[in-house]
Amino acid sequence: MPSDIVESYGRKQHKKSLRTKDHAEACRKLHGVVAGIKQKFEGYRATLIAQTVAAEVPKPTPTPQSFAELGRQRSRDIAEQALTIRADLYEEVAAASVVFYV
Numbered sequence: 001m002p003s004d005i006v007e008s009y010g011r012k013q014h015k016k017s018l019r020t021k022d023h024a025e026a027c028r029k030l031h032g033v034v035a036g037i038k039q040k041f042e043g044y045r046a047t048l049i050a051q052t053v054a055a056e057v058p059k060p061t062p063t064p065q066s067f068a069e070l071g072r073q074r075s076r077d078i079a080e081q082a083l084t085i086r087a088d089l090y091e092e093v094a095a096a097s098v099v100f101y102v
Contacts (some may be wrong), residue, residue: 001014004045005044018033
């Protein structure tokens with residue numbers, strides 16, 4: 001077990017059966033199994049690094065300017081939604097218009 005991940009991995013040993021009693025076959029299988037275990041450890045390390053980096057990213061401190069910008073953006077979003085709704089309604093009314101003849 002790699003010493004850099006023993007503590008967080010929770011085990012000191014990793015056992016994997018080669019599922020054979022034949023020494024020659026075990027030797028042939030060994031390299032593939034070891035490569036798979038090493039790949040598993042690398043994936044585990046990558047997960048640890050990602051968790052560490054995510055935990056270290058500082059969260060921005062809100063400022064009055066950032067709150068004001070959020071408010072302005074929300075107002076723009078609402079105005080855009082209202083315009084879209086009005087345009088859709090206009091198209092529906094225009095498509096459903098009935099001409100009355102007197």
